[in-house]
Amino acid sequence: MNSTLEKTTGISGLVAKYKDLPGGLLPLLHAIQTEIGYLPDSAVPTIATGLNLSRAEVHGVISFYHDFKTHPVGRNTVQICRAEACQAMGSRRLEAHAKQTLGINYGETTADGNISLEPVYCLGNCACSPSIRINDDIYARVDTERFDDLMSGLLIEEGASK
Amino acid sequence: MTFYIPQDTTALALGADSVASALQAAGIEPVRNGSRGMFWLEPLLEVATDTGRIGFGPVTANDIPGILDALEADASSHDLYLGPVEEIEYLANQQRLTFARAGQGDPLCLDNYQALNGFKGLSKALGMSGQQIVDQVKDSGLRGRGGAAFPAGIKWQTVLDTRGEQKYIVCNADEGDSGTFADRVLMEADPYQLIEGMVIAGLAVGATQGYIYLRSEYPVAHRLLNIAIERAVAANFLGDNIQGSGKTFHLEVRLGAGAYICGEETALLESLEGKRGMVRAKPPLPAIEGLFGKPTVVNNVLTLAAISSILEQGAAAYQNFGLGRSRGTLAIQLAGNIKRGGLIELAFGVTLREVVEDYGQGTHSGRPIRAIQVGGPLGAFMPESQWDTPMDYEAFAAIKAMIGHGGIVVFDDTADMAAQARFAMEFCVVESCGKCTPCRIGSVRGVEVIDRIVANENRDNNLILLHDLCDTMEFGSLCAMGGMTPYPVRSAIKYFPEDFLLKDAGQGYK
Numbered sequence: 001m002n003s004t005l006e007k008t009t010g011i012s013g014l015v016a017k018y019k020d021l022p023g024g025l026l027p028l029l030h031a032i033q034t035e036i037g038y039l040p041d042s043a044v045p046t047i048a049t050g051l052n053l054s055r056a057e058v059h060g061v062i063s064f065y066h067d068f069k070t071h072p073v074g075r076n077t078v079q080i081c082r083a084e085a086c087q088a089m090g091s092r093r094l095e096a097h098a099k100q101t102l103g104i105n106y107g108e109t110t111a112d113g114n115i116s117l118e119p120v121y122c123l124g125n126c127a128c129s130p131s132i133r134i135n136d137d138i139y140a141r142v143d144t145e146r147f148d149d150l151m152s153g154l155l156i157e158e159g160a161s162k
Numbered sequence: 163m164t165f166y167i168p169q170d171t172t173a174l175a176l177g178a179d180s181v182a183s184a185l186q187a188a189g190i191e192p193v194r195n196g197s198r199g200m201f202w203l204e205p206l207l208e209v210a211t212d213t214g215r216i217g218f219g220p221v222t223a224n225d226i227p228g229i230l231d232a233l234e235a236d237a238s239s240h241d242l243y244l245g246p247v248e249e250i251e252y253l254a255n256q257q258r259l260t261f262a263r264a265g266q267g268d269p270l271c272l273d274n275y276q277a278l279n280g281f282k283g284l285s286k287a288l289g290m291s292g293q294q295i296v297d298q299v300k301d302s303g304l305r306g307r308g309g310a311a312f313p314a315g316i317k318w319q320t321v322l323d324t325r326g327e328q329k330y331i332v333c334n335a336d337e338g339d340s341g342t343f344a345d346r347v348l349m350e351a352d353p354y355q356l357i358e359g360m361v362i363a364g365l366a367v368g369a370t371q372g373y374i375y376l377r378s379e380y381p382v383a384h385r386l387l388n389i390a391i392e393r394a395v396a397a398n399f400l401g402d403n404i405q406g407s408g409k410t411f412h413l414e415v416r417l418g419a420g421a422y423i424c425g426e427e428t429a430l431l432e433s434l435e436g437k438r439g440m441v442r443a444k445p446p447l448p449a450i451e452g453l454f455g456k457p458t459v460v461n462n463v464l465t466l467a468a469i470s471s472i473l474e475q476g477a478a479a480y481q482n483f484g485l486g487r488s489r490g491t492l493a494i495q496l497a498g499n500i501k502r503g504g505l506i507e508l509a510f511g512v513t514l515r516e517v518v519e520d521y522g523q524g525t526h527s528g529r530p531i532r533a534i535q536v537g538g539p540l541g542a543f544m545p546e547s548q549w550d551t552p553m554d555y556e557a558f559a560a561i562k563a564m565i566g567h568g569g570i571v572v573f574d575d576t577a578d579m580a581a582q583a584r585f586a587m588e589f590c591v592v593e594s595c596g597k598c599t600p601c602r603i604g605s606v607r608g609v610e611v612i613d614r615i616v617a618n619e620n621r622d623n624n625l626i627l628l629h630d631l632c633d634t635m636e637f638g639s640l641c642a643m644g645g646m647t648p649y650p651v652r653s654a655i656k657y658f659p660e661d662f663l664l665k666d667a668g669q670g671y672k
Binding site for chain 1: 171172174175176201202204337338339340341342343345346378379380381382416417418419420421422433434435436437438439454495496497498499500503504526535539569571572573574577581582585589592593595
């Protein structure tokens with residue numbers, strides 16, 4: 001984990017990089033989140049000063065978009081598509097199963113910090129539903145069994161990296 | 163022999179990478195093409211042989227040794243053999259204009275793009291005046307493919323006629339409707355076509371900067387677009403002095419952040435400016451005061467992509483497809499509970515039933531189809547009595563349905579339409595930008611009222627209340643989010659009243 005000081009330095013560097021880009025706030029927030037994993041409250045004043053915005057404006061943008069997280073998330077983010085095409089193929093059953101087996105709700109992280117569960121509204125994979133996304137990979141035709149396999153895969157990777 | 167295995171999101175989601183690895187293990191380096199859009203066959207392995215390109219699908223890594231053996235002897239003896247890919251009925255019966263190149267080769271290969279007529283439209287446009295280009299687009303009859311179906315040429319004319327030192331071309335690639343993926347397929351299979359269309363748009367209206375606003379749910383498209391832009395710049399199809407013409411056009415991809423409302427053009431512009439994606443009141447039109455207050459063309463991916471073929475083949479060739487005021491081709495996306503889901507590009511006028519039964523071959527579950535939702539989460543649920551409606555903007559509008567971006571989501575007879583109506587309201591709760599009350603509060607109340615109706619709590623009065631609420635949302639909201647959420651709700655009640663425990667649609671409900 002980065003120390004607070006390192007985080008602040010990293011954020012200042014990114015602010016410097018994006019401050020003159022027209023409409024640069026979203027790219028900046030994405031960059032910080034990619035770097036640190038979330039958008040810490042302590043970053044808001046630095047961003048506001050750098051982009052000549054009020055803290056309220058920065059906070060307003062962060063809170064508007066589903067992608068931006070203000071708290072640390074799990075090492076893996078699992079998104080389950082809740083949109084209609086996936087519903088037509090049983091995603092309601094899949095999401096109930098996911099919540100039950102992982103023991104968490106949407107917006108929560110497993111106690112071991114391995115998996116955060118999020119809803120998503122369409123991954124554009126609607127001809128082969130239900131779909132889920134794990135980090136940057138999308139999986140098609142995910143029934144409960146395949147979901148369990150994919151989750152055990154994440155646990156094995158976790159074990160291997162230790 | 164050349165082997166092709168797609169790098170399209172759906173193909174990857176079904177294991178295309180492991181098929182590619184199996185080929186590599188056998189000493190074969192496959193071309194990573196885009197998808198043909200026949201998703202029920204993905205991963206679709208294509209092999210260019212002396213007698214043309216043949217296909218196998220859907221393949222897994224385990225099938226590779228067997229396929230390689232069959233290729234040595236008699237390819238057609240293999241169980242997964244599909245014959246010549248372009249003769250597969252699903253594809254052969256389509257009228258591919260925008261998706262003509264999709265799946266043919268490496269989407270990032272510039273030579274391949276040019277060999278397949280790429281940049282011919284641009285080179286013609288470089289020799290024309292802005293007005294001449296706009297006239298071509300007007301004559302083609304092209305209407306915006308994002309959903310609102312506004313004539314593209316008229317929008318362009320407004321931007322051309324508006325004075326401004328800086329103008330912008332913005333591509334709306336925030337394809338958020340469930341059941342749609344045509345923009346994604348285009349960007350992943352043929353990104354240069356979009357780039358070419360945007361450069362032409364820039365030349366037409368005098369804009370030198372373009373942005374592709376891409377949803378963050380499309381990581382593969384994001385990666386491919388960035389590489390394509392980099393290569394187009396290196397080859398001088400983007401940047402300063404394009405192909406020695408003295409014309410300039412710069413292009414950048416900007417990533418959204420998971421807000422459905424940013425597919426609405428004014429919310430998209432706010433988001434591009436680095437703000438909350440709040441819908442703007444119109445007027446002023448974005449064509450007059452758009453991005454950063456400057457004249458801006460905002461068009462969908464498919465609209466801009468169609469431009470290159472219109473310029474290349476002429477407006478009349480495009481106009482020849484379609485019927486009435488719906489000209490050209492429509493990218494139909496067949497999704498949900500469907501046996502053969504995928505992308506189907508056809509001239510306007512095919513009926514919903516033909517698409518679902520002939521192309522789709524019915525449901526994936528094998529059960530009867532009950533409802534079809536066309537046009538995304540704001541589109542009506544259509545019962546069987548409406549499936550013979552031709553797919554044309556006006557015919558759909560006449561029955562209070564919409565084609566939108568062309569997504570078709572099929573539900574079988576296990577679907578609970580009251581739950582779907584409730585979801586429509588719930589989705590609006592989650593995705594409303596919050597600017598106007600009918601949408602922000604109305605959707606919350608909508609969920610509650612539907613819950614009461616289903617629980618048989620004072621049902622008759624609650625139905626009247628829901629009807630009133632739908633009126634308020636439809637007529638009192640600033641944009642289609644709140645304004646059209648009532649469409650799926652009302653159609654569910656009207657055509658599937660038994661799911662709301664009603665005796666008939668007329669009871670307590672107009």
